[in-house]
Amino acid sequence: MTTALVEAQGIVKRYGPTTALADGRLTVLPRESHALVGRNGAGKSTLVSILTGLQSPDEGTVRFDGEPAPALADRDAWRRRVACVYQKPTVVPELTVAENLFINRQPLHRGFISWRTLRRDAAELLGTWDVHVDPEARTSDLKVEDRQMVEIARALSFGARFIVLDEPTAQLDNREIERLFTRMRALQESGVTFLFISHHLQEVYEVCQTVTVLRDARWITTAPVANLPRAALVEAMAGETVTEQAVRGRDVDEKAPVLLDARGLTSDAYQDIDLTVRRGEVVGLAGISGSGKIELAESFTGLHTPTSGTARLDGKQLPFGDVQAALRAGVGCVPRDRHGQGLVFGMSIGDNATMSVLDRLGRFGFVGSDRKRGFAAELIDRLDIHTEGPDQPVSDLSGGNAQKVVMARALASDPTLLVLINPTAGVDVKSKESLLAHVDSARDDGTAVLVVSDELDDLRRCDRVLVLFHGRVVAEHAAGWRDHELIASIEGVDHHHG
Missing domain, CATH: 3.40.50.300 (P-loop containing nucleotide triphosphate hydrolases)
Incomplete structure (x- = not known):
């Protein structure tokens, strides 16, 4: 030996x-x-x-x-x-x-x-x-x-x-x-x-x-x-x-209008991407780290700027490289780094959840605190966030509840397109279920949803999953895929060799 x-x-x-x-x-x-x-x-x-x-x-x-x-x-x-x-x-x-x-x-x-x-x-x-x-x-x-x-x-x-x-x-x-x-x-x-x-x-x-x-x-x-x-x-x-769990495929209405239409998007992280998401459709983006999937999703939220290509949301040109403009254009986002990008830890839950909709809560930029608290309380209730109330600081929350606050804020603006980046990372099983249930309800409200995730459970909710590899879309899996098929294309295994 x-x-x-x-x-x-x-x-x-x-x-x-x-x-x-x-x-x-x-x-x-x-x-x-x-x-x-x-x-x-x-x-x-x-x-x-x-x-x-x-x-x-x-x-x-x-x-x-x-x-x-x-x-x-x-x-x-x-x-x-x-x-x-x-x-x-x-x-x-x-x-x-x-x-x-x-x-x-x-x-x-x-x-x-x-x-x-x-x-x-x-x-x-x-x-x-x-x-x-x-x-x-x-x-x-x-x-x-x-x-x-x-x-x-x-x-x-x-x-x-x-x-x-x-x-x-x-x-x-x-x-x-x-x-x-x-x-x-x-x-x-x-x-x-x-x-x-x-x-x-x-x-x-x-x-x-x-x-x-x-x-x-x-x-x-x-x-x-x-x-x-x-x-x-x-x-x-x-x-x-x-x-063995077959995925509940839903028939996306083929006649549903295309809400997000991206053509020829290219940046240093991906090349020549065409992508459409219809009303009420949930599209997943999968790939190993470095595949470009996160940058692609962040391109629609203003966090990553493509060097060429265009994206239209509900018929209107989507502005690149400007988070606020993307919000105004109808994009809601749960970013990958909820600490750095998602939450303001010094603020209360209510403030965090309503940050993106302040313009709708009051005139001339003055926000009535009762009105805001009412709106926040409704969101907290809708998302089942475990807290003592809207005034509790976000920094006290567990990972799952903190993520729900970020989700609440993304949904607060009634977005046309909801972009979720690793939405359940570091979150306990129960919170995971409740977060994913919101994906379903957003889809039922006719929102176009883009989910980027490494977690197969997040991707199971999708109507189809696009797999990126080194910045290009290499495969598309309709709902009902088996884990090993998806993993094989994520990991870049060439199916023709068996």
Whole structure:
């Protein structure tokens, strides 16, 4: 038996009431590329932060080469064992490649940095690992793939032979991905071991020998990639329990007028999107993070500005890049960041819920407080917000009730288009149900609804779900989809390979 290079057993990690990992396990053998897959929220990033010594588990053990993991405080010992290359660079863009490779440990000569030695050491290090990058190039001028190789070379120079690649291909095109994989294979030959995290299951089959699946904070399976057909892998990620619930499809009235009509929308986050939502229709937007789904939804609310394309709401041109103008045009929004964008925590529930409709409550900008309280009380009642009354400060509320206040405000203006971004994130089950019931009632009132979410339960309410991948719509699922079908297109699995 080979000793595992890395072994994590029975890992449990809690953040307050949330269990981020209930049973994390991972065994990686030397010189293999091992894939770690699972949907958003499955516990992958928590496991990585424990494997790289950023956090300690509440229960469970981590071993490197049979030895217990170092103490968290001993950063040098961790650096000698493991490194993580994230999507976002950890190199300093203004410095040269050589400076980045030896940052905080530059070779000194009589107390000063010896630049000649630095350049020579850098060239030698890059040569050893066959990384073709000019040591004197400014890191900010490098292509993403070269920058990643610099980060890998830096990690290897500390002695680490276990490298975690977190979504390394997210910003690469196909040619660059091929080159990265070629380099990975060459490094494997030289004794480097990879943990590869990707949403493209296609890539797992191309570059990895073994795959571990996490689902709902638990280890599900570890298997040789060659023995796990794609359908079985998606099934392990999706879990089959829920897939049997067929979704109540409703017949959207094909004659219902189109309320939102977007044509050729393009920005730095998405390309050439056409999208329509009819009166009383609920359309879902799904996709992994970085797919452009949030920016697309925020384009209609004034929070993200397209560079080209048009959107009409109820026949009128929708103004871009201006939240207030979008509100006036008939857009109600539950934003993704309810703390930063959704609520004013110093204000009361009543004030927060009615902020968007003050012009309707009083003349000349003076708002009668009785009138406002009456309106707020009615909203609080309508949304079943648990509070002592409209005057209670919002900062006292639980996540679910705070989200209901944001929803109340979005509905207060009787919007033509209601945009919900992760409407039930971080919300308890009961509040979730009540929030989703409002989606149904908004639809029954003839509102056009756009729901962006990672939660399958939110998307089940939709009449159809569009899936974005790298800024383009790649699939459309009518109501009645099965979980594994939707997850397969979210994760970019190519269905033709079966």
